Each structure stands twice: as C-alpha cells, then as structure tokens.
Amino acid sequence: DSGVTQTPKHLITATGQRVTLRCSPRSGDLSVYWYQQSLDQGLQFLIQYYNGEERAKGNILERFSAQQFPDLHSELNLSSLELGDSALYFCASSPQTGGGDGYTFGSGTRLTVV
Amino acid sequence: AQTVTQSQPEMSVQEAETVTLSCTYDTSENNYYLFWYKQPPSRQMILVIRQEAYKQQNATENRFSVNFQKAAKSFSLKISDSQLGDTAMYFCAFMKHGSWGKLQFGAGTQVVVTP
Numbered sequence: 001d002s003g004v005t006q007t008p009k010h011l012i013t014a015t016g017q018r019v020t021l022r023c024s025p026r027s028g029d030l031s032v033y034w035y036q037q038s039l040d041q042g043l044q045f046l047i048q049y050y051n052g053e054e055r056a057k058g059n060i061l062e063r064f065s066a067q068q069f070p071d072l073h074s075e076l077n078l079s080s081l082e083l084g085d086s087a088l089y090f091c092a093s094s095p096q097t098g099g100g101d102g103y104t105f106g107s108g109t110r111l112t113v114v
Numbered sequence: 115a116q117t118v119t120q121s122q123p124e125m126s127v128q129e130a131e132t133v134t135l136s137c138t139y140d141t142s143e144n145n146y147y148l149f150w151y152k153q154p155p156s157r158q159m160i161l162v163i164r165q166e167a168y169k170q171q172n173a174t175e176n177r178f179s180v181n182f183q184k185a186a187k188s189f190s191l192k193i194s195d196s197q198l199g200d201t202a203m204y205f206c207a208f209m210k211h212g213s214w215g216k217l218q219f220g221a222g223t224q225v226v227v228t229p
Contacts, residue, residue, distance in 0.1 A: 002158065031215060043205065043219040056214035090159060099215020100147045100166070105159035 003027065004106035006091050012112045018079040021109045025072055025093030031055075032074040033094075033103060034066055038087035049074055081113045116141045118208050120220035127196045128228050134181075135191045135223045137206030143167075145211040148182065148189045153222070154202040162204070165189065167211075196227045 003026035013019055025032050034046040036059075045058035049068035060066075063081075068074040078085060088110050094103035117140045127133035139148070150162040165173045165182050172180050177197075181190045193200055206220040 002160075033215060033217075035217075042221050043217075045216045045218070048214050048216065050214070056216050058216060088157065092159070094215060099209060099217070100164075100211065102147075102149055102161040102164045103215065104161070105151075107156070107158050 002104050002106060004029075004091060004093050004104050006089075006106035006109050008109060009107065010110045010112075012114060013081060015081055015083060015113055017081050017113075018077065019081065019111065021076040021078070021089050021091075021111070023074045023076070023091030023093075023106060025074070025091075026104050029093035029095050029104070030072065031094045031096065031099065031103070032068055032072070033092040033099070034060075034074070034076050035090040035092065036087045037090060037108070038084075041087075043090075046076070078111070083113050086111055086113045116143070116208050116210065116218045118206055118218050118220035120206055120223050122223045123221075124224040124226070126226045126228060127193075129196055129198060131196055132192060132194050133196055133225060135193075135204055135206075135225070137189045137191070137220055139187050139189065139206075139208045139218075141187070141208065141210070143210050147209040147211065148180075149207040149209070149217070150178070150180070150189075150191045151205045151207060151219075152200075152202045153205065154199075159205075163191070193225070198227050198229065201225060201227045 005024040046060040048056040092105040
C-alpha cells in the first residue's frame, strides 16, 4: 500500500456520461497530481494541485476538470465521455509542490468507456 | 519542450544477470531531475531511483544504479542480479526544476526476467 488511495479501481461507463475519480493523498502530502496512461499516448500529465490551489496544467481536455478539497483529497471529473477516454488514471502525491524527490502514485482507476 | 526517448521496447534477462536500459532526453534546461519508475503487472507505479542534474555522482539504490551523462543527455538504468520480481515496465522520466513537479515520461521498456 503506497498510502495514496484511489477509488474506484475500475469503472465502466457509456459514451456521453460523466464520472468522478477520487484520490486521497498520502498523509502529510500537500500536492496532488493526475496522470492519464493510455496505449496510444503513454503517460500524460493532466493537472497538479497544491494545498487546494491549481498549480500546473498539462494535456487536460476541456471536458475534464479537477479540484482539491480542504481535507486535501482530490477529484477528477470527466464529462461527455468518448471511447478514447478509456485509460488508466493515476493520482500521485508529494509533500511539497516541487516534486523533485519523486512522488508516490496510487494504484490507478481503470476507466472503460463503451 | 522536453522529450524523453526509450529506444528499447522490450528486454529479456535471466535471473542473476545484469540488464541495462537506455534513456535519452532532450532539454535546454540546466537544472532538472531524472527518474526511473517501475510498473509491475499490478500496474502500481513505483519510484526506483532519482538523479539531480547538478550532482555528478551517479545514484544507486541497492541493485539499481544509473549512468548519468549530462552532456550526452543520457540516463541509463542498470539492474544487477536480476530477480523475477523485477519483471515490469520501466519508465524513464524528466522533471524540470520549477515546473511544479510535472513529469515527462518516456514510452517505457518492458523487462522480462526469466528463470
């Protein structure tokens, strides 16, 4: 157990639907990162939050949004889902905002859009 | 923009032998970090080793060591005394200092350790 908890582990949904992925960071970590892992795009950085504030944005679609709550857990919302959104979504956390020490990943949420 | 290239899609090694994975990156930055992450069949991403660009000494973690060649922009990973549990996908990753922790990953190298 890495200490980073992601729920659910698996999610199957239909095109056009909306889903929410949840992440609880490791105790004491203030930064949360979201990544998407797909066969064609590999591992792609989506977005980062530090202590409730968005700090960096990567290749995140406008249909996707995220937030970090006062208790530091984070949610990634995916809407108007398309087949191409099927992927493994990782959350990771680190104590500080820089991430230079490397960060700890959760076990991921496997999203399948049918 | 930074790019990370792993030119070996798959490598096979026997138990107790040594295998070296290559990684090259392209950047104009001088201050950055490099990482190797491991993703076993459980799909968990596990940090194997990290290197700070301003440190000339190569990082080591038990059986894992790197050969960091800053001028050549090369960051290879050596796994010594390979074990069955080392079977995994290995990703090289680059992080620019001050980038709020954004990691740029390579495509990965699948390592298969055989008995």
